[in-house]
Amino acid sequence: MSGEVTRRAFLFGIIGAAAAGWVWMRDRSSTADVSAGSTTTIPPAPTNTIIAATITTTAPPTVAPGATSSTTSTILTPVSVEALCRDAWGAKAASGPFTAHTIERMTVHHTGRPLRRNSDAPRAIRIHQTFHQVDRGWPDVAYHFIIDLEGNVYECRPTGAVGDTGTNYDPTGHFLVCCEGNFNQQELSAAQREALVDVLAWASTEFGVGPETIAGHRDVAATTCPGDNIHSLVESGELVAAVRERKTSGGVQLEVLCGDAALDRVRDIESA
Numbered sequence: 001m002s003g004e005v006t007r008r009a010f011l012f013g014i015i016g017a018a019a020a021g022w023v024w025m026r027d028r029s030s031t032a033d034v035s036a037g038s039t040t041t042i043p044p045a046p047t048n049t050i051i052a053a054t055i056t057t058t059a060p061p062t063v064a065p066g067a068t069s070s071t072t073s074t075i076l077t078p079v080s081v082e083a084l085c086r087d088a089w090g091a092k093a094a095s096g097p098f099t100a101h102t103i104e105r106m107t108v109h110h111t112g113r114p115l116r117r118n119s120d121a122p123r124a125i126r127i128h129q130t131f132h133q134v135d136r137g138w139p140d141v142a143y144h145f146i147i148d149l150e151g152n153v154y155e156c157r158p159t160g161a162v163g164d165t166g167t168n169y170d171p172t173g174h175f176l177v178c179c180e181g182n183f184n185q186q187e188l189s190a191a192q193r194e195a196l197v198d199v200l201a202w203a204s205t206e207f208g209v210g211p212e213t214i215a216g217h218r219d220v221a222a223t224t225c226p227g228d229n230i231h232s233l234v235e236s237g238e239l240v241a242a243v244r245e246r247k248t249s250g251g252v253q254l255e256v257l258c259g260d261a262a263l264d265r266v267r268d269i270e271s272a
Helices: 002-035 047-057 118-135 190-207 228-235 238-248 259-271
Strands: 079-084 105-110 145-147 153-155 174-179 214-216 252-257
Touching (some): 079 190, 105 228, 118 153, 145 190, 153 190, 174 190, 252 259
Parallel strands (some): 079 153, 145 174
């Protein structure tokens, strides 16, 4: 009996030792899991900490509705053009009433008188006005704007008034811009061409008429005006294309320059 008890105690001792060892190993395994970053024993970081990290490192840039993150905005700046007012170039008052109209198209002219020195331009425009008023019996210069060889723009007849013509067409609805010179005999200067594009682009926007309405005087009447060297730009479509490009690249802002600044500008032109 004593031997049996002893044997049982021995067996229970072995079993107890094995159980204690298993518990020890289990605790060791749990500790190892924690040190390896187990999420079962490490509480999650506070929510506000996670949001702050996300904003700092991964937040995308704000994009307007309908746009993409690669969209870039382009600011287009209009070309600024100054037209010298009537008083500055020495215009006389209108000699009679005008007839009102609504502009529906644009027509290019030349004066037909050669201009070799640009310093003569203001005087030439005064001569045109006298001829139109006295010899033709018109109330004013026939055109709405005249452009000289250096690209200076001169205010003439009000745009809301019908122009005049010595040829067989009705200028009602036509915006009339005229280049000073005879362009069957001389070339259009680069400055004059640029100013012509500017004035036509301004008028296209101002009066809501498309560049495709641009024509030369000879397209609507029996005349050689505006001269071969201007009409070739109209006929080829080059002038229309240039006006369209000017409009899409920012357009044109035209302002009438008056007062001392305008008078000084005309003096500079005449003394050049």
